[in-house]
Amino acid sequence: MKWLEANLVVIFWAVIFGEVIGYIVGALKEVTYDPMTIGVTMAVVALIAVNGITLLGRSDVKSAGDK
Numbered sequence: 870m871k872w873l874e875a876n877l878v879v880i881f882w883a884v885i886f887g888e889v890i891g892y893i894v895g896a897l898k899e900v901t902y903d904p905m906t907i908g909v910t911m912a913v914v915a916l917i918a919v920n921g922i923t924l925l926g927r928s929d930v931k932s933a934g935d936k
Contacts, residue, residue: 879919880912887911 887907895902 876916876919879915883911883915884908 887910888904891904891907891911892902894900
């Protein structure tokens with residue numbers, strides 16, 4: 870259950886920060902701002918990054934414990 874809650878928090882903050890950054894960049898570059906695309910993209914990227922870092926960290930802990 871802790872894993873699910875952690876990922877929901879990551880999704881929430883990734884979407885919030887993605888929307889803010891996307892709005893600012895869209896205004897500066899004068900491009901069309903599409904909130905749905907930005908939100909989904911940032912949620913997927915954040916989930917991949919956070920879970921990838923977690924998985925890499927677990928493999929390091931296991932290998933250090935074997936010594």
